[in-house]
Each structure stands twice: as C-alpha cells, then as structure tokens.
Amino acid sequence: APATYTPVTDARLANPEPANWLQYRGNYQGWGYSPLSQITDKNVARLQLAWAFTTGQTEGHQSPPIVNNGYMYVTTPGAQVIAMDAAAGTELWRWKKELPGDLMQLHPTNRGVALYGDKVYVATVDAHLVALDAKTGKQVWQAAVGDPKALQYITLAPLAAKGKIMVGSSGGETGVRGFVAAFDAETGKEAWRTYTTAAPGEPGGDTWPGDTHKNGGGSIWITGTYDPTSNLAYWGTGNPAPWPTEGRKGDNLYTTSAIALDVDSGRVKGHHQYHHNDAWDWDEVSAPVLIDTEVKGRKVKAAIHAGRNGYLWMLERQTDGKIGFIDALPYVHNDVFKSIDKVTGRPTYDESRKPGMGKAVGFCPSLWGGKDWPPEAWNPKTGLFYIPANNNLCAELPAAEPTKYKKGDLYIGYPIEGVLGSLRYKDGKKPGTIGELQAWDLKTGKLAWVHKFDTHLWAPLLTTGGNLLFAGGTNDRQFRAFDASTGKVLWQHAMPSGVTAVPTSFEVHGEQYIAVQAGWGVDAQRMQSGIDSLTGQPHSVPQGGTVMVFKLGK
C-alpha cells in the first residue's frame, strides 16, 4: 500500500474520484455505480482473477470492498475488519472483536465500514460502534449504541457525513424500538438519536395504541443515502413488531417507511410510508436511491425504492424535506394490495391476505419480499434502474400465537419453524423461473429488459461506465457480468462460495479492478432451505469467505 493515507473529507464523499470506492454504494446517492470504463462490454470476456484472499469466516459475507487510494477494507461476519493492499491483495492489518460466547446472532453478518478523516468505522453485532486508525487498525474509540442483552444488534455499514457517524440497530424480530443515532467522528460522543416509532404526543404518536411503540420495531439495518445540498439523510425503516397486527392497530409510523433526517439535528423532516400496519415482515430498509431524472415527463429530484412489498416506488424529494409520492409499479406478483391511491400512494389491502391470530394465511410475495436487502443500482449512462428480484414465491404463516415482550427473547408472534417453513410457490406449483434481474426505464416506467433464473436471486448489484452490470446471488456460485443495456450475459466466473456481497470497482496504478466477497449464508441460505423443502431436493452451497478481485488479462 502507499506510504501515506489520504484522509476522507466531506468534499471527497460528496464528489468521489472514479478511482475510489469510498462508501457503501460508491456515492452518497446510493447508485452502486462506478464511472470507470476501462473494463467494458467489449473486453469483459478477458476479465481474470487478480488475487483472492480467504477471510477465515463462514456465514454470510455481505460487505463491499471499500477502497481509498490503494487501501482496501472489508468486514466479515464475526465483527472482523481486514485491511489489504488493494492491488497486491496482501494483508495490512486485521481487527477482530471478541464477542460474548452466548451472543445470539439472528443475522450473523456485517455490511461494511465507513471511512472518514483518517479513521475506519465499523458497527458490530453486539451493538457497538468502533473507530479504528485507517493505517494501523488500532482502536481509537468504542461507543455502546444499544444493548446486546436486549437483542439489539448491528449489521449495517455506518454513514459518515459532516463530522458525524450514523448507525441504526436491527431487532424487528426482537422488539427493539428502531432508531438512527449519530456519533461525533472524533470523540465517539453521541450527538443525537431519533426513534423511528412515534411516542404519544409526537407527530404520528396516535398511530400506536398505548405504549406499543416502545417495542414496535421499525429497525434500521441498511445504510442511509444522503443529499449534501439539503443536508438530509434518507433511511428506510423495518417491519413493526411483533408481526401479528392485532395488538397494534394503526399505521405504526414510521415503520416500513422512508424517512428524511436533518444530519445536524436528527429531526424528521419528511416521511413516506410504503405500506401501513405491516403484517408480512416486509422491512422497507433499503434506503431510497437519490436520482435527479425525468419521471412521468417531469424533471424531479427523485427517491427510488424497489420495495420488499414488490412495488417500485417513485418518490420526490421536495425542497422542505417532505417526501412526495409520484408513482408505484408492481415489479413482482403481489396479491395483498388491491389498489394504490394515485395521490398519496397509500395501498388498500385484501384483508383475507393479512396473517394474524386464528388462522393460517397465504400471501405473495413471500416474507423475503420481491427483494430483500440486496441493493439496487442506477446507471446514469443507460438511464436504467436495476432490481435483483424474486418472483413467483409466496408464503403461508400459521395462526399467530399470543406473544408478550420479554427482554432477550424473540418477539415475532409466530413459532420460528412456522417462519422458516413459510415459503410457498405461487399457485402451489414449481414456477419456471424465480430470480429476475430487472432493468427499468424510469422515464417511461417500463421494464427495459429482464434476465430470468430458475433459482432464487440474492444479488447486490454494481453497474459501471463500461456498460456493465455485475451480479452474483445464485446458488451455482457464479459471479456474472451483464450488458447493462441489453441484459446479455457477457462473462461469468465460478467462485469458492455463493456471492451475496456488494461488488465494487476501483483503480490502482491505472488499472481497473472489480472486487467482491464470496461467502454464502444468512437469509439467502434460509430461502434456499425453504425452496429445498418444497422440491424435496437439498441443495448445498459451500460456505466460507473469500475476497475475489478481478482485472483484465492481456
């Protein structure tokens, strides 16, 4: 690695050099786009392994390789950060937190670091935020974000902006009260904490009966996007808790929503609830992607979100921070929504498809949604918005069981076997295809192309200035490059394990690289097990993490 480390400033994060991948999705807007264009649709067939590095961990590897002028940082399950020379693939340092032996990890994963100043920030599954020296890996400070004994846990990559490091906690299935909290980047002191469930007396407080908001979920487990001009961070919020709705009648603001927070104060400036009073575990945690483009014939500051509820949401970032509704288009089969209000975007439900007490209920899409957490991508050159979708999968939940919040216990409302065994095929028969890599033209609101897979797809996306779209996410361990304009497969490479991690691209010494971690696990595997029990044919995907880095061969 180079002798010096280049500090990461607000200016660099707001206007990142094409050679680097400084944050979760490459830019604040959440595009998953690298402008680099040395590797193109014309030469990608020559893409070869440059180096590989085993992480020493099993379970779901999801973090992007974050790169700053030759320094690369990845995280793995088990609260580990590995710093590497991005070109040589050699280890510079490694930091690993000793976790309590009895820690229950409902989602054993980590989605990566944030860089800011001369530090690297990682949030851990025992609900801490840690600052490390970017050059040496030495711990600078550690802050308790939540209580691991109350099963608060963190899986997301932090968001860094204006001297603050922002994180949220998971726990929609353990009865947390969701929040975004900001910490001073230098000292680790907490600056503000904004809850995602409204208390009585606050705006939205009347959407929760009694004190149900206190364990009401709305967890934050995917990194927010950020608009430096308005100083607003946009976050997606998770499902309300517990899942059965009988005890929490009302809209349950701000669960399953997009919220806009002022980064200086943490104040909620606007929100849009994708669907109210969720009963389906359709966390809407993927932050809206910020795109200035034409939608329905109008130039808008758009916020686009492929919902777990199976609709593509087109929202508008208004000047006062409010979030307006433009349109919602189904991108997979949803049999719950009967209609969507043209002005407000509020759906009406087929109540017979709402699970809860008394009887088993089936619904589409499944608990894992049209898309779970794997991020979408936007390519400003093709003008296409890419969605890694799963179609033709539904779920059936058994009758809910009475549930009371107890610290340290699951707070779901269904027996866990009923949750893990809930997957069903649409219409009860094996569909021809499940995974769909979709490309949407936002101007026309039309599907431009779709590539269908006979297996499910759990594929965080990367798109590039070379007219390429990269995706793993299938149980055959392949990592693929698609023509971003047409969807044609141009290249593929068998990986040591299935790929469910976020891919990135960067440049060192004039050479462009594509980087991604292999390492199958968490809910990609739980969905695989669900499909296996439908087919009666176990399908084993090897586990174990490897950082895989590619460049063009001669």
Ligand SMILES: O=C(O)c1cc(C(=O)O)c2c(n1)C(=O)C(=O)c1cc(C(=O)O)[nH]c1-2
């Ligand atoms: O409600 C929550 O707090 C929460 C957290 C997480 C997480 O932190 O990873 C997941 C989910 N829910 C969830 O519903 C889900 O489907 C899911 C899949 C995964 C994964 O890593 O594959 N995590 C999570």
Ligand SMILES: [Ca+2]
């Ligand atoms: Ca959840």
